[in-house]
Amino acid sequence: MPSDPVVGRLSARAYTIPTDFPEADGTASWTSTTIIVVDAEAGGQRGMGFTYSDATVADFINAKLAAVVSGHPAMDPPSAWRAMQKAVRNLGREGLAATAISAVDIALWDLKAVLLDRPLATVLGRYRDSVAIYGSGGFTSYDDGQLARQLAGWVETEGCRFVKMKIGSEPERDPARVAAAKAAIGAASLFVDANGAYDRRQSQYMAAKFAAKQDVRWFEEPVSSDDLAGLRQVRDHAPAHMEIAAGEYGYTLDYFRRMLGAGAVDVQQADATRCGGVTGFLQAATLCEAFHTDLSAHCAPSVHLHLGCAAPRLRHLEWFHDHVRIEHMLFDGAPVPKDGMIAPDLSRPGNGLVFKQKDAARYATGGPHD
Secondary structure (H helix, E strand, C coil), X not given: CCCCCEXXXXXXXXXXXXXXXXXXXXXXXXXXEEEEEEEEEECCEEEEEEEECCCHHHHHHHHHHXXXXXXXXXXXXXXXXXXXXXXXXXXXXXXXHHHHHHHHHHHHHHHHHHHHCCEHHHHHCCCCCCXXXXXXXXCCCCCHHHHHHHHHHHHHHHCXXXXXXXXXXXXXXXXXXXXXXXXXXXXXXXXXXXXXXXCHHHHHHHHHHHHHHHCCCEEECCCCCCCHHHHHHHHHHCCCCCEEEECCCCCCHHHHHHHHHCCCCCEEEECCCCCXXXXXXXXXXXXXXXXXXXXXXXXXXXXXXXXXXXXXXXXXXXXXXXXXXXXXXHEECCCCCECCEECCCCCCCECCCEECHHHHHHHEEECCCC
C-alpha cells in the first residue's frame, strides 16, 4: 500500500428495485425504491457507499463530485467532505446534493477502513459492540391482517422489543389500526409514525388516545418536521411516557441544531445517507451529546450499524422493511438480527459489505459502475 494513497477513480450508479407490495405512509406512496451505489478507489483498494435517493444523483456524483474528491488523501475523508460542501454552495447543500455527498462520504470512510484492514466501527471507535433495532413498516397500504403479521413477525422471529407502523393517510381509521397492531405484538412497545400528516390539534388528540388505549410510547413526526413550534407543542402536551421524535429529513448540522435548540423532540433522528454520510452523522451525534438527547438512526441499517456503535447516545436504529429487503438482496454481509440486536462482523474490513454486482445488474437504471 502506498504510504499516502489518494482517492483515484470514483463512480456511481443507480438501481431501482420494485417493492414487494405497494407501500404508503401518511403523506406519500411508492412502488419502487432507488439506491445509489458509489465505488471509490485508492491504493489498490475499493470502498463502497450508498444512499436512497433519485437516480439523477448518480449522474451528479459522476459529473460533479468525482472530480472534486479525486486526489484527496484517502486517510482523511473529512477533507473531501469539506471540498464537496464547498462545491455545492451555489446549488444548495440540502436535498439531492446532500444525499450525493452522503453516499460519497460513506464510500470514502469504507475505503479508509479497508486500507487499514480494520472494521469501520473499530476505526471510528466503539461505545458499544452491538445496537438495538426496531422493526419498521406497517404501511398504510397494508390491511389489518398484513399489518399484524409483519409487526408480530419482528417480535417473534427477530426478537424486536419495539415495532413501528405508519399512520395518517386516513386518520379516522388510525385508532382501529393501532389497536390491531398492539393486539398482535403483545408486550412489545408500539411506535407510530405520521410522517407529518396531522395538524397540531389532531396530533394532541391522537397522542392522548394512543397512549391511553394502546400504550404507544413513540410518536414520530406527528406534525411536519418543519413545524418546530408544533412539534414542541405536541411534546409539551403529550402523555409523560410518550416520546416525540423527528429529524430524518435533516441534511445539515444547522437543521439538527435548530430542532434540538427548539426543544422539539425527545429523541433526535438522523440519517447518514442524507445528512452528510459518516462525517455528517457523527457531527449530529456529537450535537446530541451536547444537548443530552438520545439519537436514533433512520433506515439504511447496513450503513448505520457501524456508526451506531460509534455514536455516544445512540438509542436504536430503524430496521426498515424496504431497506432491509434491498440490502440483503444487493449486499453480502448485510446484518442479521439476533435477539433484537445487530452487531458488526469484526472479521470483515470497512463496513463489511460486498456489492453483488451481478445480482444488481437487472435493476440498473443509469450510469457506468464497474
